[in-house]
Amino acid sequence: MSPFLALFKRDLTLAVREGAALGTALGFYLIVVAMLPLGLGPDLKLLGRIAPGILWIALLLAALLSLPRVFEADHEDGSLEVMATAPLPLELAVASKALAHWVSTSIPLALLAPVLGLMLNLDIAIAPVLVATMLAGTPAISFLGSVGAALTLKARRGGLLLALLVLPLYIPTLIFGISAIGFANLGQEGFSASFLILSATSLASVALAPIAAAAALRLQLS
Amino acid sequence: MQTLTQRLANPTRFMEISRAALPWVTAGAALFIAYAMYLVFFVAPPDYQQGETVKIMYIHVPSAWLAMMGYSIVAISSFGLLVFRHPLADVSAKAAAPIGAAFTLAALITGSLWGKPMWGTYWVWDARLTSVLILFFLYLGLIALRSSLDDEALAGKLTAVLALVGVAILPIIKFSVDWWNTLHQPSTAFTSTVDPSMRTPLLIAAIGFTLLFIALHLKGMQNEILRRRVKTLRLAEVERGERLFSARAE
Numbered sequence: 001m002s003p004f005l006a007l008f009k010r011d012l013t014l015a016v017r018e019g020a021a022l023g024t025a026l027g028f029y030l031i032v033v034a035m036l037p038l039g040l041g042p043d044l045k046l047l048g049r050i051a052p053g054i055l056w057i058a059l060l061l062a063a064l065l066s067l068p069r070v071f072e073a074d075h076e077d078g079s080l081e082v083m084a085t086a087p088l089p090l091e092l093a094v095a096s097k098a099l100a101h102w103v104s105t106s107i108p109l110a111l112l113a114p115v116l117g118l119m120l121n122l123d124i125a126i127a128p129v130l131v132a133t134m135l136a137g138t139p140a141i142s143f144l145g146s147v148g149a150a151l152t153l154k155a156r157r158g159g160l161l162l163a164l165l166v167l168p169l170y171i172p173t174l175i176f177g178i179s180a181i182g183f184a185n186l187g188q189e190g191f192s193a194s195f196l197i198l199s200a201t202s203l204a205s206v207a208l209a210p211i212a213a214a215a216a217l218r219l220q221l222s
Numbered sequence: 223m224q225t226l227t228q229r230l231a232n233p234t235r236f237m238e239i240s241r242a243a244l245p246w247v248t249a250g251a252a253l254f255i256a257y258a259m260y261l262v263f264f265v266a267p268p269d270y271q272q273g274e275t276v277k278i279m280y281i282h283v284p285s286a287w288l289a290m291m292g293y294s295i296v297a298i299s300s301f302g303l304l305v306f307r308h309p310l311a312d313v314s315a316k317a318a319a320p321i322g323a324a325f326t327l328a329a330l331i332t333g334s335l336w337g338k339p340m341w342g343t344y345w346v347w348d349a350r351l352t353s354v355l356i357l358f359f360l361y362l363g364l365i366a367l368r369s370s371l372d373d374e375a376l377a378g379k380l381t382a383v384l385a386l387v388g389v390a391i392l393p394i395i396k397f398s399v400d401w402w403n404t405l406h407q408p409s410t411a412f413t414s415t416v417d418p419s420m421r422t423p424l425l426i427a428a429i430g431f432t433l434l435f436i437a438l439h440l441k442g443m444q445n446e447i448l449r450r451r452v453k454t455l456r457l458a459e460v461e462r463g464e465r466l467f468s469a470r471a472e
Contacts, residue, residue, distance in 0.1 A: 147383075147384075147387055151367060151380050151383065151384055152367070152370070154371065154373075154376070155367065155370040155371055156370050156371075156372075157370060158370075161366055161367060161370050164359070164362060164363050164366050165363040165366075165367060165384060167359070168356045168359035168360055168363065168388075169387070169388070171352070171356055172394075175352075209387075212383055212386070212387050215304070215383050216380055216383045219376060219379045219380060219383070220376065220380070
């Protein structure tokens, strides 16, 4: 097995066996989505209209909360230093960890979204589009998030800072995810354009974010 | 043969040159801004459609331009720090960030004050406004990340990495008005569609504010260099004190 896959499998196994981390992210997702109708009032029409936005924003926040653990545990027990000196380039190690975050956190959150959509009177016909935009957009969430997690590894008040650094970078993903759903909802052309830009944002993040994250890690480990 | 950037790399020489240049730059900024304000309030005509509110433009456009120039300076300095390890690059990046953030805020505030009479609202979520708001958040992120680390050298390098990640925002801001159909008009500043009676004051205001930016940036860099020197001196003092103390204890 290549070192990349071995690392990927190790991180996935850790995520599954720990369990609590994923459970916390899903629980947070659930509670944020449940709080919003209480704040906005139980108007089903209104909720149905803004459901995609609520689900997307809550997903961003839930993914954000789970980001610090991408590098934290490995930094604490020293395995990050081993990875930095291993033959596998640190960029690829970072990519593998971000990919593991995507598979173990972002995908479950995206799959939970249509179920929570039922509580918000989301049009069932929109649900597949919603999941598709989330699956296409969340690689950017995980990979850009890994840059933020790497930058705040040693920072004081890391969690709050992480939100300030990473959320602005998520704005394009949010905008194009929502606009793709909007176009699909109205049956207009323009869905494919938004969806393609959304995917392009993700692909660019997958290609470039590991370089920045690895640079940030190297600076802190040396 | 040294290049200019190499010669300026010596902080002492930078201090000498910038000390000599700073009064001229400051005086130039004051003169240009004063002349621009005179033109704006006494010479330039009110717009046939917008009336007197068009005068906000003479602050708004230079601020917006400096918001982007400020980030470019931060990004170029960050590149200089990470790639060439230029000793003044970190000082420059650190000094430019708050100034750029201030001009971004000025562009946002003047823009929203201008938007109320023109568009009927202080804020719309169009591409230009949103992308400039993201730029403001990026500036805040740079400042916050730097202040969250005790190790200054490390903080500078990590902030540089973040600045280079955020550089993707600049083309988005620049072309947002061309790519998307926005309420914010496409850039017409300095093109022939603006009448010379307004273009000249705008140009002079832009030069004045740019000189102001340079003056603030130079002063900020000087302060940062002095602050670092004071810190080094203090550390040396403490070390000497400790040595004396341990010598006496023996």
